[in-house]
Amino acid sequence: MTALLTTKGLSRHFGGLRAVDNVDFSLEPGEIRAVIGPNGAGKTTFVSLVCGRYAPSSGRIVFDGEDITDMPAHLRVRRGIAYTFQITSVFANLSAYENVALPVQRTLTDGRSRRAVRQSAMEALERVGLASRAHEQAGALAYGHQRLLEVAMGLALKPRLLILDEPTQGLSDSEIENFIALVREIASDATVLLIEHNMQVVMELARRITVFDAGKILAEGSPAEIRANTAVQEAYLGTVQEAGA
Amino acid sequence: MSGDGTTTKVYALHGAVIAVLVALNFVLPEYHHGVLARVLVLAVFAMGYNLLFGYVGLLSLGHAMFFSAGLYGAGLPLYHLGWGVVPAFAGGIGAGFTVSLFIGLLALRTSGVAFMIVTMMFAQVFYLTTLYFGEWTRGDEGLVLQQHTRRIALGSETLDLTNPATRYLMAVALFAATLFATLAIVRSRHGRVLVAIRENEERTKMLGYDTFANKLAAVVTSGVICAAAGAAYALLFGYVGSTFASVQYSILPLLWVLLGGAATTLGPLLGTLFMYYVVDITSGYTSAYMLVVGAMLILLVLWFRKGVLGTVRERWLRWLP
Ligand SMILES: Nc1ncnc2c1ncn2[C@@H]1O[C@H](COP(=O)(O)OP(=O)(O)OP(=O)(O)O)[C@@H](O)[C@H]1O
Ligand SMILES: [Mg+2]
Numbered sequence: 001m002t003a004l005l006t007t008k009g010l011s012r013h014f015g016g017l018r019a020v021d022n023v024d025f026s027l028e029p030g031e032i033r034a035v036i037g038p039n040g041a042g043k044t045t046f047v048s049l050v051c052g053r054y055a056p057s058s059g060r061i062v063f064d065g066e067d068i069t070d071m072p073a074h075l076r077v078r079r080g081i082a083y084t085f086q087i088t089s090v091f092a093n094l095s096a097y098e099n100v101a102l103p104v105q106r107t108l109t110d111g112r113s114r115r116a117v118r119q120s121a122m123e124a125l126e127r128v129g130l131a132s133r134a135h136e137q138a139g140a141l142a143y144g145h146q147r148l149l150e151v152a153m154g155l156a157l158k159p160r161l162l163i164l165d166e167p168t169q170g171l172s173d174s175e176i177e178n179f180i181a182l183v184r185e186i187a188s189d190a191t192v193l194l195i196e197h198n199m200q201v202v203m204e205l206a207r208r209i210t211v212f213d214a215g216k217i218l219a220e221g222s223p224a225e226i227r228a229n230t231a232v233q234e235a236y237l238g239t240v241q242e243a244g245a
Numbered sequence: 246m247s248g249d250g251t252t253t254k255v256y257a258l259h260g261a262v263i264a265v266l267v268a269l270n271f272v273l274p275e276y277h278h279g280v281l282a283r284v285l286v287l288a289v290f291a292m293g294y295n296l297l298f299g300y301v302g303l304l305s306l307g308h309a310m311f312f313s314a315g316l317y318g319a320g321l322p323l324y325h326l327g328w329g330v331v332p333a334f335a336g337g338i339g340a341g342f343t344v345s346l347f348i349g350l351l352a353l354r355t356s357g358v359a360f361m362i363v364t365m366m367f368a369q370v371f372y373l374t375t376l377y378f379g380e381w382t383r384g385d386e387g388l389v390l391q392q393h394t395r396r397i398a399l400g401s402e403t404l405d406l407t408n409p410a411t412r413y414l415m416a417v418a419l420f421a422a423t424l425f426a427t428l429a430i431v432r433s434r435h436g437r438v439l440v441a442i443r444e445n446e447e448r449t450k451m452l453g454y455d456t457f458a459n460k461l462a463a464v465v466t467s468g469v470i471c472a473a474a475g476a477a478y479a480l481l482f483g484y485v486g487s488t489f490a491s492v493q494y495s496i497l498p499l500l501w502v503l504l505g506g507a508a509t510t511l512g513p514l515l516g517t518l519f520m521y522y523v524v525d526i527t528s529g530y531t532s533a534y535m536l537v538v539g540a541m542l543i544l545l546v547l548w549f550r551k552g553v554l555g556t557v558r559e560r561w562l563r564w565l566p
Pocket of ligand 1: 014017019037038039040041042043044045046086
């Protein structure tokens with residue numbers, strides 16, 4: 001099977017800091033891939049290179065057979081790469097509905113029809129469980145709900161690759177349960193790249209796990225392999241209480 | 246999101262405003278009739294400014310350049326080349342389009358304070374250019390467009406723009422056209438993207454929107470509206486001078502919009518009207534009228550941070566566009 005996404009020798013330096021350092025990465029279509037690693041490992045920087053928020057210092061990125069290294073971010077989104085921000089980045093002064101209507105009106109071929117926009121936007125809100133809060137101002141929502149709104153905006157783009165950057169931060173246990181079910185459902189017709197600190201979520205969802213440390217890929221494998229990997233334990237898992245729980 | 250009830254209310258309100266303006270043509274005393282015609286043209290200028298500042302959140306300090314591009318684009322060919330009123334007006338719009346496209350392509354590489362400075366520098370260059378070519382523009386002294394050149398022949402009739410009633414109704418027509426155009430833009434998909442850019446540009450980009458192209462379109466629309474105001478000013482009031490290209494006329498639309506309410510469709514009219522009369526009245530009593538304007542702005546910042554209509558919308562009429 002050909003990969004949906006590959007990176008070759010991908011690097012990004014901030015001054016002297018190698019935030020992402022010569023990363024070769026590949027993602028199969030349809031998989032749920034978790035990316036884990038300690039704070040500052042370069043996970044967010046890596047996916048930001050993929051979605052075009054940052055330009056790489058060197059290396060190439062290929063998406064669905066096309067070299068997208070020099071493509072502006074908005075065109076990558078149109079190719080099907082959606083990114084939900086780690087630092088919540090909703091339109092705080094607009095309603096939850098309007099937040100989701102924006103991606104919807106662009107994706108729909110008949111985005112001019114109010115009815116079609118309304119239907120798709122409400123559908124996206126429903127999937128994350130925010131339909132009843134459609135008219136609330138996004139900035140006034142609870143933090144966890146803002147995270148879910150982020151996800152709804154990503155979903156509304158109907159992406160082929162959905163990148164979720166720590167989506168469960170600030171969610172309650174029951175919300176996390178729903179979220180896990182939602183990601184499974186999303187994965188039925190999209191590929192998911194999930195950056196996550198909550199090991200329970202990672203272990204339940206991921207088919208493969210990539211571990212970042214100091215800008216490099218430290219290990220990659222099935223959840224069982226990663227759990228058994230001593231280098232990973234030293235770098236990361238040992239410091240996380242829920243590990244393997 | 247707005248239901249159909251809101252849409253009706255919005256159009257009823259805007260229609261009523263235009264109806265009142267038309268009715269005023271028949272009742273206003275001569276002096277105020279003339280003032281209001283001028284205010285309406287300047288309010289068009291303010292609406293053009295508001296589109297960029299209010300809805301996209303781009304603070305330009307160079308909009309005098311767009312207004313005077315229209316002023317000179319219409320005035321110079323009429324004065325020197327004997328163009329008629331209609332081609333001259335089109336010339337003003339063409340000049341505004343060209344200048345704003347050029348400025349947009351360059352200035353939109355920056356944002357925030359840099360954008361303010363870049364637009365101000367370009368406007369200053371434009372101002373100095375109007376002085377440099379004093380042989381044709383007569384600089385500050387300006388050109389007076391002769392009465393007989395400001396007529397439109399319509400078959401056997403002629404429309405005399407120097408006639409007060411004609412002039413007033415032409416100003417209302419331009420104002421109405423701009424008002425409904427602005428209303429249509431801000432309620433369109435493009436308009437919602439512009440507001441999204443104002444609120445969070447990076448997020449908008451990551452939803453797949455070409456934010457540069459959207460901003461460029463907004464700069465050009467704003468520039469063309471301001472140029473239309475400038476061209477109309479030249480043709481209706483018969484005066485073309487470089488004062489209109491000076492920095493003062495870049496700051497005035499900002500004040501008008503802040504006063505009336507940024508990102509409201511009717512705020513620019515309110516702000517322009519109010520400020521024009523305050524200056525008009527106070528300058529009759531004291532030469533320090535700018536002090537009054539300054540005091541007014543301080544009060545505004547303290548109690549009506551969002552301008553008159555912005556505050557009204559926030560507290561009472563949430564449906565105001
Ligand atoms: N825009 C930036 N400018 C300078 N340094 C940056 C920038 N973005 C990230 N860094 C640095 O790059 C390194 C990697 O950061 P990154 O945000 O990618 O880590 P992360 O793995 O996502 O961490 P976390 O788990 O805390 O989100 C960090 O040392 C960070 O300080
Ligand atoms: Mg991160």
